[in-house]
Amino acid sequence: MTLTLPSPASPLKIGTRGSPLALAQAYETRRRLGAAFDLPEAAFEIVIIKTTGDNQALIAADKPLKELGGKGLFTKEIEEDLLSGAIDIAVHSMKDMPVAQPEGLLLDTYLPREDVRDAFVSPGNSSLAKLAAGAVVGTSSLRRRAQLLNRRPDLKVVEFRGNVQTRLKKLGDGVADCTFLAMAGLNRLGMKDVPATAVSVEDMLPAVAQGAIGIERRGDDSATAELLAALHHAETGQRLAAERAFLAALDGSCETPIAALAELDGSTLRLRGEVLRPDGSESIAADETCAVEDGAALGREMAANLLKRAGEGFFDWR
Numbered sequence: 001m002t003l004t005l006p007s008p009a010s011p012l013k014i015g016t017r018g019s020p021l022a023l024a025q026a027y028e029t030r031r032r033l034g035a036a037f038d039l040p041e042a043a044f045e046i047v048i049i050k051t052t053g054d055n056q057a058l059i060a061a062d063k064p065l066k067e068l069g070g071k072g073l074f075t076k077e078i079e080e081d082l083l084s085g086a087i088d089i090a091v092h093s094m095k096d097m098p099v100a101q102p103e104g105l106l107l108d109t110y111l112p113r114e115d116v117r118d119a120f121v122s123p124g125n126s127s128l129a130k131l132a133a134g135a136v137v138g139t140s141s142l143r144r145r146a147q148l149l150n151r152r153p154d155l156k157v158v159e160f161r162g163n164v165q166t167r168l169k170k171l172g173d174g175v176a177d178c179t180f181l182a183m184a185g186l187n188r189l190g191m192k193d194v195p196a197t198a199v200s201v202e203d204m205l206p207a208v209a210q211g212a213i214g215i216e217r218r219g220d221d222s223a224t225a226e227l228l229a230a231l232h233h234a235e236t237g238q239r240l241a242a243e244r245a246f247l248a249a250l251d252g253s254c255e256t257p258i259a260a261l262a263e264l265d266g267s268t269l270r271l272r273g274e275v276l277r278p279d280g281s282e283s284i285a286a287d288e289t290c291a292v293e294d295g296a297a298l299g300r301e302m303a304a305n306l307l308k309r310a311g312e313g314f315f316d317w318r
């Protein structure tokens with residue numbers, strides 16, 4: 001089969017949300033595809049798609065995200081455009097992606113993973129350990145909230161929603177003493193002047209798939225599949241297979257504090273997983289190794305063990 005390359009006359013349509021981070025990820029995808037096949041920028045068209053999650057009025061209403069459309073909040077419209085053929089590929093932060101995709105779509109191409117760690121961001125404090133008793137933390141992440149309260153029950157957590165820029169603005173306005181962001185987002189946005197310090201994964205285990213970009217396509221689009229095969233980073237795929245199997249087996253909704261990180265050392269995969277009570281009062285963690293190809297099985301097994309240890313009602317709110 002001969003490879004059909006996109007061209008300025010027939011560009012590959014790259015669908016993305018319009019936030020600065022989403023755009024940076026779409027540009028990185030365009031750059032990597034261009035480099036792999038020696039194509040000009042005009043061989044690609046970036047198509048910005050507004051999702052329910054981008055509707056400021058809805059988001060500002062401060063309703064739980066679950067009530068606003070749950071898992072598909074930032075992806076539904078993009079996946080509809082992919083299925084209809086309005087776009088050819090969609091670029092996503094894998095951290096935000098449900099474990100299963102709609103019928104007809106495949107999400108199995110991953111770019112090399114960025115820094116997986118969370119960043120502690122505070123204009124007045126150099127590290128989490130130096131944060132005064134009772135300090136105010138702004139975050140909308142259930143995982144970060146539960147992990148923080150687990151280690152520092154003295155801290156006060158306030159809701160902090162919006163994109164990276166919005167949250168930094170709130171911090172500047174003094175709404176909170178510090179916040180947490182993904183290092184990957186800061187790096188991709190080139191935000192070097194932000195007062196950020198990376199938090200070790202021992203102190204704060206990251207979200208499943210944090211730092212990874214995934215590219216989605218139609219299952220029957222073999223021309224696009226061939227293009228994407230040149231971009232796929234196998235190691236990132238193996239790591240995400242373990243982490244996403246763990247998440248899937250926990251039935252992780254956006255309402256459950258879950259963390260996981262898979263790392264490779266030669267042909268060995270190490271998977272760390274953690275589930276927490278939403279109020280941080282209890283954390284259950286595991287740390288296991290297996291052969292790289294058994295990562296997904298280990299993820300499922302670890303999830304089953306943690307659920308058993310957690311028992312009934314563990315994830316109930318307070």
Ligand SMILES: NCc1[nH]cc(CCC(=O)O)c1CC(=O)O
Nearest residue numbers: 093095181182184185210211212
């Ligand atoms: N939920 C929003 C989101 N989705 C992906 C990233 C960062 C980039 C990444 O983890 O790949 C962020 C922002 C953040 O957590 O600071």
